[in-house]
Amino acid sequence: MHYCAEVTIELKSGMLDPEGMTIKRALGHLGYQTTNVSTAKKYLIEVDEESRDIAEQKVDEMCQKLIANPIIHNYTIELRETQ
Amino acid sequence: MTIAIIQFGGSNCDLDVLHVLQEVLNVDAELVWYKDNNLDHYDGAIIPGGFSYGDYLRSGAIASRTPIMDSIKRMADSEKPIMGICNGFQILTESGLLDGALTTNEYPKFKCEWSYLRVETTDTPFTSRFNKGDVIRVPIAHKDGNFYSDEPTLTKLDDNQQVVFRYVDKNGQITDEANPNGSHENIAGIVNEKKNVMGLMPHPERASESILGTTDGLRMFQSMIDHISK
Numbered sequence: 001m002h003y004c005a006e007v008t009i010e011l012k013s014g015m016l017d018p019e020g021m022t023i024k025r026a027l028g029h030l031g032y033q034t035t036n037v038s039t040a041k042k043y044l045i046e047v048d049e050e051s052r053d054i055a056e057q058k059v060d061e062m063c064q065k066l067i068a069n070p071i072i073h074n075y076t077i078e079l080r081e082t083q
Numbered sequence: 084m085t086i087a088i089i090q091f092g093g094s095n096c097d098l099d100v101l102h103v104l105q106e107v108l109n110v111d112a113e114l115v116w117y118k119d120n121n122l123d124h125y126d127g128a129i130i131p132g133g134f135s136y137g138d139y140l141r142s143g144a145i146a147s148r149t150p151i152m153d154s155i156k157r158m159a160d161s162e163k164p165i166m167g168i169c170n171g172f173q174i175l176t177e178s179g180l181l182d183g184a185l186t187t188n189e190y191p192k193f194k195c196e197w198s199y200l201r202v203e204t205t206d207t208p209f210t211s212r213f214n215k216g217d218v219i220r221v222p223i224a225h226k227d228g229n230f231y232s233d234e235p236t237l238t239k240l241d242d243n244q245q246v247v248f249r250y251v252d253k254n255g256q257i258t259d260e261a262n263p264n265g266s267h268e269n270i271a272g273i274v275n276e277k278k279n280v281m282g283l284m285p286h287p288e289r290a291s292e293s294i295l296g297t298t299d300g301l302r303m304f305q306s307m308i309d310h311i312s313k
Contacts, residue, residue, distance in 0.1 A: 015231070016265065018191035066148060069141060069177065071184045072231060 003055040006078040007043040009068050043067060046082070055079055084311050085111040087125040089155070089171075091146045092117075095133035096168065099288045103304060104129075107291055110308055117146065122154040126311045127164040130155070130171030132224070132286060142185060142227040143173030152178050164208040164307050165280045169225055172272070172282030181275055181282045182240060183232035188225070189265025195224040198263055198285055200248040200271050201255050207247055207278045208310035212302040218255045219299035221285040223263055228284040230266035230273075240273055248272035248283055 011017055017038050024037040045062065049055040059077050068075040086104055090097050097114055104112035112129075115122065122128060136145035146152070152174075159165055159180055167175040175181040188194060197220055202213040213219070232240070240246050248271040252261040262269045264284070272283030287300025 016186070016189060016229070018187050018189060022191060066144065067140070069144070069184055071233075072186060 001049060001051070001055070002082050003047050003049060003052065003079050004082045005045045005047065005055070005059040006080075007045060007059065007063060007067055008040050008076045008078075009043070009063075009073050010040045010075070011038065012072060012074055015072060052079065052081070084126045084308070085113060085124070086307075086311075087115045087122055087128040088112055089128060089130045089151060090114050090116050091133070091135035091149065093133050093135040093137055094131050094170070096131040096170075096286065096288060097133070100129050100131045100168070103288045103291045103301070107301065108304060108308065115151070117149045117151045120150045120154050122151070122158050125158070125163075127307060128155060128158055128166075130165070130167040130174055131288070132169030132171060135170055135174065138227070141173075141177065143170055143175075143177040146170075146174045147177035156180065159275070159277075159280050162277060162279045164310055166209060166303070166307060167280075167282040168286055168288065169223075169228075169284055172284055173227065175280060175282040180280050181273060182236050182245075183230055183273070185227050185284070186229045186231050187227055188229050188263070191226070193224070193226040194228075194263050196222065196263065198223045198271070199251050199253050199255075199261060200285060201251040201257075203246050203249060204244045206244065207274050207281060207306075209274075209281045209303050209306050210247060211306040211309055213306070216255065218251060218253065219290075219302075220297050221287055221290045221300050223285045224289075225264070225284055228264040228266065230264075230270040230284075232267060237267060240270075241268075243276060245274050245276065245278070246270055246272075247274055247281060248285070
């Protein structure tokens with residue numbers, strides 16, 4: 001089966017997000033008041049695996065070994081079956 | 084004695100380090116491409132600065148997963164000295180050889196300027212030629228140099244005297260103004276528990292000849308060579 005995993009990487013709560021803070025300030029210049037802006041990165045990873053469970057397990061391994069840095073990041077995986 | 088200087092796609096301070104070792108210090112040094120996977124015949128290694136793999140994913144993340152890093156880990160296990168400068172520091176934290184992570188500067192821009200560092204310990208293979216408390220001048224050039232680690236790790240680093248350099252003002256005082264990137268506790272460089280692996284964001288190779296304004300950085304390389312010669 002063909003799967004597409006949408007992996008979202010976010011900074012752990014309490015970590016400084018200078019890019020988010022800069023965007024928040026710029027939004028303020030445009031007249032938009034926000035309580036917080038934080039940045040996240042999204043990766044779309046496509047795999048061919050026998051089952052959904054195996055696909056999810058493989059992508060989770062990829063996140064732990066490379067895509068995320070566990071010291072500073074949390075990550076979520078959303079998997080969907082594709083053609 | 085031969086020191087390996089590790090090259091990745093995007094390393095750009097490799098030739099500067101080679102120049103300092105060969106021309107200034109008259110030491111044998113060789114550039115080693117990241118696809119080589121045997122460093123057993125080298126006595127130490129330096130991972131130079133640059134932008135390996137375009138800083139894709141995270142600074143140092145891709146380089147830290149290349150085959151040569153297995154050899155670097157073996158070298159670390161055999162207690163040979165390894166120094167990571169700037170991107171080299173990022174690669175060492177990403178590989179797990181050093182604690183913490185280097186995140187985006189508090190004021191998120193690339194900073195290229197002189198910094199003052201205080202030598203926090205001389206009990207490492209990289210700082211034996213200094214006195215504790217020495218204030219030295221070494222330039223920085225980075226955007227992702229904000230040292231982060233959780234509180235228990237920071238406490239461990241302090242307790243084990245693993246913090247080697249802190250950003251200070253010219254009088255040696257730790258201040259917010261002297262901190263160029265927002266690093267926790269003004270940390271500029273650390274070592275591992277065995278103290279044979281050091282990472283630092285400032286560039287000692289750019290402070291190793293009087294024509295460049297100071298030779299403060301040279302003493303790190305000299306200390307490393309002293310250690311290997313012992």
